[in-house]
Amino acid sequence: MLSDAAIRTENLGKQYRLGEFDPRKTFRESLRHWVAAPVRRVFSPGKAASARRPRPSGSKNETIWALRDVSLEVARGEVLGIIGRNGAGKTTLLKILAKITRPTTGRAELCGRLGSLLEVGTGFHPELTGRENVFFNGAILGMTRAEIRRKFDEIVAFSGVEKFLDTPIKRYSSGMSVRLAFSVAAHLEPEILVVDEVLAVGDAEFQKRCLGKMEHVARGGRTVLFVSHNMAAQQELCSRVIWLEDGSIRTDGPAQGVVMEYLSTVSKNQELRVWEDVEEAPGSDVARLCRACVRLQDGVAGDAITIRTPFVLEFDVLNLKADAHLHLSVVLMNSRREIVFAALSCSEPGWEDRRFPGGLCRYTCHVPGDLLNEGLHHVRLVVAKDKEKSADFPDILCFEVFDDPQTRGGWSGIWPGAVRPRLHWTAEFLSRSTPPLS
Amino acid sequence: MRGTPPTVPPEAVNVGRDLGALPVETIESKGGWQPVNFAELWRYRELLFFFAWRDIKVRYKQTELGAAWAILQPLATTGVFVLLFQMLMGSGKEPTTPGVPYALSTFCGTVVWQLFADGVSRSGESLLGGTHLITKVYFPRVFLPLSSILTCLVDFAVAFAALLVMMVCFGRAPAWTIVAFPLFALFAAAAALSIGLWLSALSAMYRDFRYVQPFVIRIGMFVSPVVYATAGISDALPPWAMFLYGLNPMAGAIEGARWALFGESALPGLVLIPSALATALLLVGGMFFFRRMEQTIADVI
Numbered sequence: 001m002l003s004d005a006a007i008r009t010e011n012l013g014k015q016y017r018l019g020e021f022d023p024r025k026t027f028r029e030s031l032r033h034w035v036a037a038p039v040r041r042v043f044s045p046g047k048a049a050s051a052r053r054p055r056p057s058g059s060k061n062e063t064i065w066a067l068r069d070v071s072l073e074v075a076r077g078e079v080l081g082i083i084g085r086n087g088a089g090k091t092t093l094l095k096i097l098a099k100i101t102r103p104t105t106g107r108a109e110l111c112g113r114l115g116s117l118l119e120v121g122t123g124f125h126p127e128l129t130g131r132e133n134v135f136f137n138g139a140i141l142g143m144t145r146a147e148i149r150r151k152f153d154e155i156v157a158f159s160g161v162e163k164f165l166d167t168p169i170k171r172y173s174s175g176m177s178v179r180l181a182f183s184v185a186a187h188l189e190p191e192i193l194v195v196d197e198v199l200a201v202g203d204a205e206f207q208k209r210c211l212g213k214m215e216h217v218a219r220g221g222r223t224v225l226f227v228s229h230n231m232a233a234q235q236e237l238c239s240r241v242i243w244l245e246d247g248s249i250r251t252d253g254p255a256q257g258v259v260m261e262y263l264s265t266v267s268k269n270q271e272l273r274v275w276e277d278v279e280e281a282p283g284s285d286v287a288r289l290c291r292a293c294v295r296l297q298d299g300v301a302g303d304a305i306t307i308r309t310p311f312v313l314e315f316d317v318l319n320l321k322a323d324a325h326l327h328l329s330v331v332l333m334n335s336r337r338e339i340v341f342a343a344l345s346c347s348e349p350g351w352e353d354r355r356f357p358g359g360l361c362r363y364t365c366h367v368p369g370d371l372l373n374e375g376l377h378h379v380r381l382v383v384a385k386d387k388e389k390s391a392d393f394p395d396i397l398c399f400e401v402f403d404d405p406q407t408r409g410g411w412s413g414i415w416p417g418a419v420r421p422r423l424h425w426t427a428e429f430l431s432r433s434t435p436p437l438s
Numbered sequence: 439m440r441g442t443p444p445t446v447p448p449e450a451v452n453v454g455r456d457l458g459a460l461p462v463e464t465i466e467s468k469g470g471w472q473p474v475n476f477a478e479l480w481r482y483r484e485l486l487f488f489f490a491w492r493d494i495k496v497r498y499k500q501t502e503l504g505a506a507w508a509i510l511q512p513l514a515t516t517g518v519f520v521l522l523f524q525m526l527m528g529s530g531k532e533p534t535t536p537g538v539p540y541a542l543s544t545f546c547g548t549v550v551w552q553l554f555a556d557g558v559s560r561s562g563e564s565l566l567g568g569t570h571l572i573t574k575v576y577f578p579r580v581f582l583p584l585s586s587i588l589t590c591l592v593d594f595a596v597a598f599a600a601l602l603v604m605m606v607c608f609g610r611a612p613a614w615t616i617v618a619f620p621l622f623a624l625f626a627a628a629a630a631l632s633i634g635l636w637l638s639a640l641s642a643m644y645r646d647f648r649y650v651q652p653f654v655i656r657i658g659m660f661v662s663p664v665v666y667a668t669a670g671i672s673d674a675l676p677p678w679a680m681f682l683y684g685l686n687p688m689a690g691a692i693e694g695a696r697w698a699l700f701g702e703s704a705l706p707g708l709v710l711i712p713s714a715l716a717t718a719l720l721l722v723g724g725m726f727f728f729r730r731m732e733q734t735i736a737d738v739i
Contacts, residue, residue, distance in 0.1 A: 016737065030644075099465060099576040101736045108465040122574045125492065127499050132492075139488040140575055168499075191460060 006223035007074040011106035014067040066092040068247040079218040081238030089247040112191025121181030126170035159183035194225040270398040272301035291316035310369040322358035335376040370422035374403040489585035508593035512548035533666035537702040547664040553594040557630025560586035562637035613701025622695040629687035635724030639731040662688040684712035
């Protein structure tokens, strides 16, 4: 571990105003504010100080903390990954460190020159040639003219657009200009580099080369802050990852662990849900749901369900009323929120009047294979007592049904339909003669 | 990385780099009024020229006539006013600088005015035009209006060459005072920058100010001695009124330029001093205002 830090932040926070920015309205407001200020000061000197705060009325509801109390230390030479959902404050943090925007609270100390790469091709102008854009883009990213000259050939070689250097980039394909832009960025050599989700562009082969270049940069002893939704890249490049949530650091630790934790939380799949404490378990005064699970017929939750495999939906329901006519209804929806099917436990032969004793009971719904189409599926569960709805759990489970290539018969496109049953086909010959058609 | 312990000691990685000498930069939430950070501007100086270089390249690629526009515009304006005043007041009675043909006096006025007008309009729009840069990368924001003025100076140089050619055509040699001419060109550029700073910052926050800028240029052309010379009005106005007139920065810049080029009259001090004062005031105020606004611009633009 290096002894001295390249980046140190203390209670960094950023507050934004919400809502549509209406310049005309705010101009009028500001004008009224300025005009009224001396009047206010004369008539209520005590309030003058508070009146100077911008727009005190209702401002509480109009602001949001994009970043709050972020204290962080990044050692020199460390590659720090930043993950989190959209709007978690990742870009805001980078923008503050890159001096694009000012923090509302706190401070940050940077040791060394900082280069920022929040976008590929910042300042690219369609009328300028590739060569000219390399120079301007390099300059705006913080390279000196001498530096760009020195690296020019390398940049061009990396991008692979040598032939079109003197063509205006408005004639480039989007892929070509992205390559050129990334090549410039990849040759930045500041002591600290902040990178925001730039690998999302470009083709796979080029992305791979970019990752390689980034790794090279990281090994060169530079400090890198790297925002990406690409978890594989995060694990590959970063030694340490912070997970931002609602503007604050939720977890900070070794890449592997944080990424795994993040994935398990963010993943849309909800294949198993357990409420250990009955008091906490959701439900009504009639019944509580203690566990819900979707699993392969002979497997556990988490095993991949394919379109061919039969699976079961399990619900552990705590019946609080003895001898109740307590039945479940399951509604299965696909990712487009179309109902694929609805199933009632009381439609099981002989269950129409079945009553259940008080206590915990596991209801299992068996779903055959060769029924569902591939994709994400949501399960809604309704608990009914005496055919009256008692508790409703929309989206209680969510799981992915995977495709099975062997069922496709050579067709590789999107398979339409809410269901994908394996139907039986027959063919019988009615006549063996083929009449000549004109 | 990837679990492999660094076999090279970290110090060795940074060989040739003096670790202790790395600049430490502090980012704080402090806002408010701050002086211009000249050290930073100096550090980024290359970028300023890159901005200007890019603007000029783009403009000359997009227009077929390119540099000719810098001459055509003042030439057309001069032509119109020469015809107009000849018809209205008769040949030889136009409101010209004493001892200088009206066409020459007016062309000189329009060339300098053009520098100001283009400077104000380009620098006034510069922040809005650079939104995509401002929100993605840091650089001293003042480079946007400043580089706009620099590109106008290039056009001005072309127009100035045309002015010299025109003087030759009229059979006049420039006076020795021409050495002071660049000073007055800079005066006009500074006036344009001072107003451009205010307008660009204000229009980034309030779009209302985009409509102020064409208005300033249209009205300004008539309250500045562009198509007439102050010699014509100084007799009609009392000294205090001339002083007020001189508060218009361009009054001093244009009359000063005429003095330097033609050397016919004495240096017009009564106009020049208030103009210089007004420009200095606007410029310093504009710099402070711009600095203050610079801190929040990426959030509001």
